[in-house]
Amino acid sequence: MRVKICGITQVQQGQAIAELGATALGFICVERSPRYINSQQIQEIIRVIPTNIDLIGVFANPSLTKIKGVLQVAQLTAIQLHGDETPEFCAQVKQLWPHLEIIKAFRIKTVGSLENIPQYVEAIDTLLLDAYDPQQLGGTGKTLNWDILATFKPDRPWFLAGGLNPNNILQALDNLAPDGIDLSSGVERSPGDKEIGKVAQLFTKLNQVHSKNKY
Ligand SMILES: O=C(O)c1ccccc1N[C@@H]1O[C@H](COP(=O)(O)O)[C@@H](O)[C@H]1O
Numbered sequence: 001m002r003v004k005i006c007g008i009t010q011v012q013q014g015q016a017i018a019e020l021g022a023t024a025l026g027f028i029c030v031e032r033s034p035r036y037i038n039s040q041q042i043q044e045i046i047r048v049i050p051t052n053i054d055l056i057g058v059f060a061n062p063s064l065t066k067i068k069g070v071l072q073v074a075q076l077t078a079i080q081l082h083g084d085e086t087p088e089f090c091a092q093v094k095q096l097w098p099h100l101e102i103i104k105a106f107r108i109k110t111v112g113s114l115e116n117i118p119q120y121v122e123a124i125d126t127l128l129l130d131a132y133d134p135q136q137l138g139g140t141g142k143t144l145n146w147d148i149l150a151t152f153k154p155d156r157p158w159f160l161a162g163g164l165n166p167n168n169i170l171q172a173l174d175n176l177a178p179d180g181i182d183l184s185s186g187v188e189r190s191p192g193d194k195e196i197g198k199v200a201q202l203f204t205k206l207n208q209v210h211s212k213n214k215y
Pocket of ligand 1: 006007026028030033034035058059060082105128130137138139140141142161162163164182183184185186
């Protein structure tokens with residue numbers, strides 16, 4: 001299972017999190033987020049990260065020029081679109097950067113929020129389901145209603161996000177079988193400042209599932 005830790009802002013924390021077992025690191029390219037870092041800062045972190053780790057830039061309603069500007073500096077392997085991007089926009093991104101993984105995030109409020117997903121499947125590689133919040137786009141610490149996902153079997157691999165932390169991760173994985181999990185505020189001291197002890201706790205919990213052959 002993929003494990004993405006998102007909202008990395010510091011070189012040493014990125015390194016430590018990769019060493020603990022994260023398969024992906026996420027960098028927030030959304031200027032109004034308290035976890036925002038610029039493309040030079042992202043590249044400083046990427047420089048010291050092993051090449052087998054996925055490096056995901058998180059955008060929300062970006063222009064193509066904005067994405068291009070970040071990619072010119074930071075060697076990302078994936079683009080996460082976390083706003084209200086259309087399937088057509090996602091397809092444009094995929095066409096321009098076919099070597100990158102395109103992850104489309106959906107903020108799930110009700111079961112009806114899942115209805116739009118099939119329209120995106122052709123244009124993207126991976127889905128990500130996060131909790132809905134009326135004020136914030138992401139990094140909310142809110143869990144979504146997992147019951148809504150009981151019969152969710154999309155045609156693309158998917159990440160479960162939204163309010164995951166070392167205390168609720170096993171319950172989440174008892175209920176659902178995502179291809180990956182994505183954590184941000186559940187493993188930090190304050191926005192963008194990751195707490196390495198909490199990340200270590202997360203992997204201890206995940207190893208318990210692994211030893212029962214579930215992870
Ligand atoms: O983290 C942010 O500040 C952020 C800003 C804008 C778009 C997405 C953002 N984060 C994404 O939120 C989820 C999970 O957050 P949490 O675990 O509930 O804190 C994750 O997909 C991040 O990429």
